[in-house]
Amino acid sequence: MIAFVGSVFSPYYAWAQRRSKSVDPENHCAINLAIYSPGNKRWTMTERSAASISRNQTDFVIGPSSLRWHGDHLRVDIYERAVPFGQRVAGHFKLFPRQLFNFSTSLDDQGKHRWGPLAPSARIEVELDSPKLKWQGNAYFDSNEGDEPITIQFKDWDWSRAELSGGRTAVIYDVRQKNGVEKLLGLVFHPDGRIENFDPPPRQALPKTGWRIQRQMRNPSQASLEILETLEDTPFYARSVLSSELLGERVTSFHETLDVPRLSSWAVQFMLPWRMPRVK
Structure with missing residues (x-):
């Protein structure tokens, strides 16, 4: 799962940046969820405008879906439609970091693109209603940010x-x-x-x-x-x-x-x- 503020792969964001140098990244947000379970494969990445999002220090709401910190874990609630056939993708999962890191390093010579893991090792609990899936396992949580495409x-x-x-x-x-x-x-x-x-x-x-x-x-x-x-x-x-x-x-x-x-x-x-x- 990837949550985007200024969706790096978005054609709409790219087109807007060609028209203007001052484009609001919050006008191009999305949650990408890929499910690879045999018989239950789903893929969703619906982009939403700033009118459909809100975020603060603990919450990030994108349309009907959201990410929220709850004390010791991050809870993600998903209510999306898969492409290309529109199947429901609904449910939630919880990510419990084993150790949080405040680390960031540049990926380029100019320091305009940065990456760092927030929780390189974590435990995850997945419970989806559509498709019907429930499991626990290991997880990884990182962050990328950039000042240019x-x-x-x-x-x-x-x-x-x-x-x-x-x-x-x-x-x-x-x-x-x-x-x-x-x-x-x-x-x-x-x-x-x-x-x-x-x-x-x-x-x-x-x-x-x-x-x-x-x-x-x-x-x-x-x-x-x-x-x-x-x-x-x-x-x-x-x-x-x-x-x-x-x-x-x-x-x-x-x-x-x-x-x-x-x-x-x-x-x-x-x-x-x-x-x-x-x-x-």
């Missing part, structure tokens, strides 16, 4: 997150900027609040997606790297689950690849409204 600074990036022994979480950000400069982050977040830098292993090429996006992953060798499942295969973005090696451990990595030129192409911008409808 990502299309200005970036060419592409690969991101991955893996759970390590001892309750630790490792994140790798492998960023290629348009100016040719690469930025590589390797960080381990400890359950006691410590943050440790590490040197990620060499870059390995993964098989291209159905849309011919080149995925890459930091791993000691090509032989020990395996795609377990591709969850999202779109013209500009891929989300995958990998079996890989990291810091001497065999891990399951959650992996994402973003191809920025593909995102900004006229063909993709034309297709996006079918996937991301907008209402007031």
Whole structure:
């Protein structure tokens, strides 16, 4: 689940920014929820205007859905419609951070794009009425923010997150900027609040997606790297689950690849409204 203020993938936001340099990001908000359970797959990302949102220090309301801090946990209530067939997506989940972090680092040379995990390790309780799903498991919660569209600074990036022994979480950000400069982050977040830098292993090429996006992953060798499942295969973005090696451990990595030129192409911008409808 991703909550957007100024939806970074929104074609409506991109079109508004082309017309004016002063665009209110709160006029382009959305909740993206992807459900991958066999037989219950749903995907929703309806964009809403500033007239349908409100937010303060603890609450963020987007149309009928909301995110709210309740003491020791974040509660998310979802009431959306999936695309393309309009099925209901309704229910709630609760995220209980094991440790909150106040950490942020830049992803680009200019410091205009920043990322940081709020709860790199958390417990989640999911209870949905439509589709009917109920489960508990491990979760991860982070935040990205920027002062300009990502299309200005970036060419592409690969991101991955893996759970390590001892309750630790490792994140790798492998960023290629348009100016040719690469930025590589390797960080381990400890359950006691410590943050440790590490040197990620060499870059390995993964098989291209159905849309011919080149995925890459930091791993000691090509032989020990395996795609377990591709969850999202779109013209500009891929989300995958990998079996890989990291810091001497065999891990399951959650992996994402973003191809920025593909995102900004006229063909993709034309297709996006079918996937991301907008209402007031």
